[in-house]
Amino acid sequence: MNEEEVVDPSHPRYQSLMIRKKIADAGVKGMLADSAMIAHGRGEAFDYLLGEQTLPSAKDATREVAARLVNAQRPVLSLNGNAIALAGQDFLTIASQLGCPIEINIFYRTPERMGALLGHLKLLNQKLGLDVEILGGIPDARIPGLEGPRGACQQDGLFEADAVLVPLEDGDRCEALMAMGKDVLVIDLNPLSRSSRGCSVAIVDEVSRVAKNLIQFIPEKPSVTEWDNNKALQNALDHILETMSNKFD
Amino acid sequence: MNEEEVVDPSHPRYQSLMIRKKIADAGVKGMLADSAMIAHGRGEAFDYLLGEQTLPSAKDATREVAARLVNAQRPVLSLNGNAIALAGQDFLTIASQLGCPIEINIFYRTPERMGALLGHLKLLNQKLGLDVEILGGIPDARIPGLEGPRGACQQDGLFEADAVLVPLEDGDRCEALMAMGKDVLVIDLNPLSRSSRGCSVAIVDEVSRVAKNLIQFIPEKPSVTEWDNNKALQNALDHILETMSNKFD
Numbered sequence: 001m002n003e004e005e006v007v008d009p010s011h012p013r014y015q016s017l018m019i020r021k022k023i024a025d026a027g028v029k030g031m032l033a034d035s036a037m038i039a040h041g042r043g044e045a046f047d048y049l050l051g052e053q054t055l056p057s058a059k060d061a062t063r064e065v066a067a068r069l070v071n072a073q074r075p076v077l078s079l080n081g082n083a084i085a086l087a088g089q090d091f092l093t094i095a096s097q098l099g100c101p102i103e104i105n106i107f108y109r110t111p112e113r114m115g116a117l118l119g120h121l122k123l124l125n126q127k128l129g130l131d132v133e134i135l136g137g138i139p140d141a142r143i144p145g146l147e148g149p150r151g152a153c154q155q156d157g158l159f160e161a162d163a164v165l166v167p168l169e170d171g172d173r174c175e176a177l178m179a180m181g182k183d184v185l186v187i188d189l190n191p192l193s194r195s196s197r198g199c200s201v202a203i204v205d206e207v208s209r210v211a212k213n214l215i216q217f218i219p220e221k222p223s224v225t226e227w228d229n230n231k232a233l234q235n236a237l238d239h240i241l242e243t244m245s246n247k248f249d
Numbered sequence: 250m251n252e253e254e255v256v257d258p259s260h261p262r263y264q265s266l267m268i269r270k271k272i273a274d275a276g277v278k279g280m281l282a283d284s285a286m287i288a289h290g291r292g293e294a295f296d297y298l299l300g301e302q303t304l305p306s307a308k309d310a311t312r313e314v315a316a317r318l319v320n321a322q323r324p325v326l327s328l329n330g331n332a333i334a335l336a337g338q339d340f341l342t343i344a345s346q347l348g349c350p351i352e353i354n355i356f357y358r359t360p361e362r363m364g365a366l367l368g369h370l371k372l373l374n375q376k377l378g379l380d381v382e383i384l385g386g387i388p389d390a391r392i393p394g395l396e397g398p399r400g401a402c403q404q405d406g407l408f409e410a411d412a413v414l415v416p417l418e419d420g421d422r423c424e425a426l427m428a429m430g431k432d433v434l435v436i437d438l439n440p441l442s443r444s445s446r447g448c449s450v451a452i453v454d455e456v457s458r459v460a461k462n463l464i465q466f467i468p469e470k471p472s473v474t475e476w477d478n479n480k481a482l483q484n485a486l487d488h489i490l491e492t493m494s495n496k497f498d
Contacts, residue, residue: 024283034273034286041290042297045439190294192496230497237493244486247441248479 016044016052019086019208026085030116033108036082039168046189047206049240057235058205059213065165065185065201066217067224072163072183075100076135080107083167083187083207084117089124090211095132097218103157104136107170109149145176167207171195191236201227204236265293265301268335268457275334279365282357285331288417295438296455298489306484307454308462314414314434314450315466316473321412321432324349325384329356332416332436332456333366338373339460344381346467352406353385356419358398394425416456420444440485450476453485 011017023040026032054062069075077095079102084091095102104117114137121134139152141159150173153159164177167187171194177184178198186199187210196202203210260266272289275281303311318324326344328351333340344351353366363386370383388401390408399422402408413426416436420443426433427447435448436459445451452459 020284020287023287027283034276035269037283037286038269038272038290038293041287041292042294043290044287045291045294048291192493234497237496241490241493244441244490247486248446248483 013052016047019206020044022085022208023082026081026120029120030112031085031120032081033106033113035108036085040082043168043189043206046191046240049243050189050204050236051239051243052206054205054209054213055236055239057232058203058210061201061203061227061232062205062210062213063217063222064225064227065203066214066220067222068163068183068185068201069094069098069100069165069214070218070221071224072161074161075163075165076157076161077102077165078105078158078169079103080105080168081113081117084120087167087208087211088121089128090208090215092121092124092128092130092132094211094214094218096128096130097215101133101135101157103154104134105153105158105173107150109152143173143176143180145179146172151176166195166199167210169195171198174199191233191240196233197229200229202229202233204233262301265296268455269293271334271457272331275330275369278369279361280334280369281330282355282362284357285334289331292417292438292455295440295489298492299438299453299485300488300492301455303454303458303462304485304488306481307452307459310450310452310476310481311454311459311462312466312471313474313476314452315463315469316471317412317432317434317450318343318347318349318414318463319467319470320473321410323410324412324414325406325410326351326414327354327407327418328352329354329417330362330366333369336416336457336460337370338377339457339464341370341373341377341379341381343460343463343467345377345379346464350382350384350406352403353383354402354407354422356399358401392422392425392429394428395422400425415444415448416459418444420447423448440482440489445482446478449478451478451482453482 075098077091079091106113118134118137125132135154135157139154141153141155142151143153161182163183165185169186174184174195175198184199186195186202187207188196188202190196191204324347326340328340355362367383367386374381384403384406388403390402390404391400392402410431412432414434418435423433423444424447433448435444435451436456437445437451440453
């Protein structure tokens with residue numbers, strides 16, 4: 001552990017720094033691309049603007065996502081490196097609650113990184129005494145419209161899923177999954193991102209806070225509603241606007 | 250070069266991705282702390298909200314900073330790893346225009362990182378045929394109120410400077426430099442940061458764009474004005490607010 005990894009619990013942004021530490025640790029373990037740290041920083045900025053809290057509209061969106069996952073025929077959790085680093089354990093619990101697989105999907109696919117992520121989830125699976133199916137290691141299907149390794153997926157996972165939870169997903173992939181007719185459920189701190197705007201339900205909240213809330217909501221088996229995604233996004237924006245308004249008058 | 254470092258010039262965010270690549274390359278050279286990537290990502294988010302452009306208010310602030318550097322008795326450019334990675338060459342040109350030293354000041358000081366940064370600047374100095382004095386390697390004074398290596402500085406550099414340019418500086422350091430009675434000139438993409446709010450003049454703009462503008466303004470020898478820092482910050486915020494307003498109505 002080097003000096004920069006020591007976090008003082010009295011620091012006003014202690015939670016944020018602890019979350020950051022998870023990303024740094026996962027980087028050391030070879031689970032992340034270089035750009036993962038930068039992506040995390042972008043998220044940090046938006047979380048800072050949201051006040052590092054779960055807004056009521058985000059909680060509603062999380063309940064809606066829980067409802068859609070519970071009611072889906074073939075839900076899948078599609079996780080990338082950052083999602084696994086930040087909330088791998090909680091996503092295993094969620095997959096177990098739903099009886100669905102996790103599929104690892106990473107933007108910059110290398111065998112080493114894929115191996116590190118698979119190994120990490122399998123170890124957590126054991127530790128929790130769970131038996132969640134972990135897909136993604138042997139892709140045998142393609143998402144139409146996505147070139148190269150980014151389109152790789154598994155037939156009995158992402159390809160045939162009717163509802164997909166995609167935390168921290170890039171815009172192209174979201175669009176391609178929507179075009180396949182799936183219910184695309186996004187977790188993204190940027191309410192203006194293409195992912196947030198182009199999906200079925202976007203939760204504008206930090207991924208580890210969302211995972212904890214999903215674990216609470218799923219057993220309640222909430223009902224699916226007519227969800228107005230734009231309304232929820234505007235609500236998150238309005239909160240940021242409020243934070244920024246007339247600061248210096 | 251690995252796959253993620255290839256940037257397509259037709260990408261809508263090509264400039265932003267090229268800037269990001271400079272940070273990644275500097276990381277490989279040992280010039281940066283782990284947290285540098287995350288800090289860069291935070292900046293990227295704010296630049297995205299600003300439209301990745303220099304606002305008129307930022308251009309005015311840059312002209313004011315040029316004026317104050319030109320008119321100072323002992324100006325110093327205080328550079329950290331990210332500032333050197335993003336605009337090291339341009340800051341050497343600026344220091345040469347002003348006839349002032351650069352002092353390297355890094356939050357997480359290790360001999361290796363300091364050596365990598367000193368070596369990088371000295372090489373650029375040679376390449377440009379300049380003879381800019383590079384301080385920071387042998388600190389012999391302390392900034393009052395800052396503990397540990399963060400307070401280290403050089404007597405004939407930062408310690409005795411009357412005006413200091415501090416790109417991407419942390420809030421504590423800015424405050425401590427202000428308390429020393431210096432003219433503290435900040436470059437920071439977050440108009441709400443403690444650095445932006447607590448300094449003499451904040452330029453809310455991306456550091457490599459600012460450096461290019463400073464090179465243009467310094468030879469014009471602009472006059473120092475009564476600068477209203479809060480007004481300029483509110484202007485940047487208002488632009489972000491505008492970007493975010495009624496997106497989903």
